[in-house]
Structure formats: structure tokens, C-alpha cells
Amino acid sequence: MVEPENVALVLLAAGRSRRFDGDKLNEQFLDKPLAYHVVTALANIPFCARIAVVSDTGLDFAALGYAVVQNPDPSLGQAGSLCHGVTRAKELGCDYVLVALADMPRVTAAHIMRLFDAANGPDTIVASSDGVRPMPPALFGKDRFDELLDLDGDDGARELIKAGRHVVTTPAELVDIDTREDLEELRALYGLPTDGK
Numbered sequence: 773m774v775e776p777e778n779v780a781l782v783l784l785a786a787g788r789s790r791r792f793d794g795d796k797l798n799e800q801f802l803d804k805p806l807a808y809h810v811v812t813a814l815a816n817i818p819f820c821a822r823i824a825v826v827s828d829t830g831l832d833f834a835a836l837g838y839a840v841v842q843n844p845d846p847s848l849g850q851a852g853s854l855c856h857g858v859t860r861a862k863e864l865g866c867d868y869v870l871v872a873l874a875d876m877p878r879v880t881a882a883h884i885m886r887l888f889d890a891a892n893g894p895d896t897i898v899a900s901s902d903g904v905r906p907m908p909p910a911l912f913g914k915d916r917f918d919e920l921l922d923l924d925g926d927d928g929a930r931e932l933i934k935a936g937r938h939v940v941t942t943p944a945e946l947v948d949i950d951t952r953e954d955l956e957e958l959r960a961l962y963g964l965p966t967d968g969k
Contacts, residue, residue: 774891779911780866781819782857783810784850785874786827786843796949797874798831802962806949809877811836817881820866824874825853839864851923858912858920868896869917871929872909875949877958879909883941887911890937897936902943906933 785797785807797807804812811833824833827846834840841856854871861869868891872879883900887909890898896913899906910933912920923929949955959965 774868774888774896774911774913776817776819776888778866779819779868779870779888780821780823780857780861780864781814781817782854782861782869782871783822783824783833783838783874784853784857784871784908785829785831785833786825786846786853795829796955797829799955801877801955801958802964805831806877806955807831807874808836810872810874810879811838813880814872814884817884819870821861821864823857823860825857827853849925851925851929854923854929855921858917862914862917867894867914868911869920870909870911873948876908876946877949878945878947880945883939883945884909886939886941890939892937897932899933899936899938900946901938901940902946903940906936906938907946907948908933910936 797805799806822838823841824838825841825843827843839860841860843853843856858869887898891911894913894915896911897916899910900908919932920929947958
């Protein structure tokens with residue numbers, strides 16, 4: 773088990789949204805931009821630090837208590853953003869990083885606490901799973917930081933999390949909004965107009 777005070781939350785919010793055709797993180801879902809749902813869900817967890825890795829966004833993560841790190845070249849893929857976040861966490865002296873994606877609006881604090889409960893020391897790798905495949909949010913101990921910093925491309929830490937422990941939750945909690953159709957399906961689930969208005 774790990775205490776949240778030893779964990780840096782690294783929120784990846786610098787994707788290029790190629791398949792979405794627009795700024796998906798700023799799209800309205802319910803009462804706020806899509807990206808702010810995971811921010812709100814994790815707001816009461818006392819992290820060591822909150823780090824948002826961004827690129828060309830109008831969203832004000834700093835106003836929500838995040839150290840904002842700019843990713844100057846999101847074309848390098850998710851691994852590039854991850855490297856920026858892990859570097860900042862190391863500078864701040866955090867022992868773990870929890871990697872979360874800003875386009876996963878249904879993640880809960882309860883699930884994150886289950887990831888913390890599954891941690892087993894500095895070489896920890898604990899990922900979420902829908903029962904079929906591992907995915908973020910994922911927790912990494914400080915002995916894994918150098919491996920994270922060596923990653924490249926859009927696969928990010930995919931291979932690392934395959935080898936880690938997996939905490940299963942419902943597929944609905946791990947919804948990842950990649951396309952407009954994904955967002956329309958999520959809005960429809962809540963009985964909302966699919967155009968967000």
C-alpha cells in the first residue's frame with residue numbers, strides 16, 4: 773500500500789486529438805469541460821503534487837491546483853508527455869507517479885485508492901483493467917521512473933503496464949474518449965443531446 777501523500781498525479785492532457793477532429797478536452801460534458809471530470813473526481817485525494825502536461829490548451833489547470841508543464845512537441849506521442857510529467861515528479865521528490873488521462877471522465881477516487889492498496893514498494897507497476905486489457909490510470913514506483921523516461925512513441929507505458937499488477941474495474945469507469953462518436957455515446961448514456969447543447 774502507498775499513501776497518497778507520496779504520489780504525484782500526472783495528468784496527461786497534451787494529446788493531439790487526431791481522431792476527434794477538435795479540442796476534445798474542452799468539449800462540454802454535463803456541467804464542465806471533459807478534462808475537468810477526472811480533475812474533479814480526484815480533487816480530494818491529498819497527492820504529493822498535481823502535474824498537468826498540456827499543449828495548446830485554453831483550459832486553466834493551474835487554477836485547479838496543478839503545476840502545469842508544457843509539452844512543446846506532442847507529435848512525439850504519449851511517451852513524450854509522460855516523460856515531462858515524470859521529470860517534474862522526480863524534481864519534486866515524489867516516490868510514485870499516478871498516470872491519468874484527461875480524456876477518461878468516469879474514473880473515480882475509489883478506484884484510485886484501490887490502485888494505491890495494490891502497490892508493493894518502489895518497483896510498483898499497478899494498472900487499471902477492464903477485465904480484458906490493462907490501461908491507465910496506472911501507478912509507478914520510483915524504481916520505474918527511469919524506464920518511463922526511456923519510453924517513446926504513442927504506446928506510452930503500454931508494455932510496462934502489461935507486466936504489472938492489474939486492478940479490475942467496470943469498463944464503464946475506464947471509458948476513454950478518442951472520437952466524437954465516443955463522446956456522443958457517453959452523452960447518450962446520460963440522456964444528453966449528442967451535440968453537447
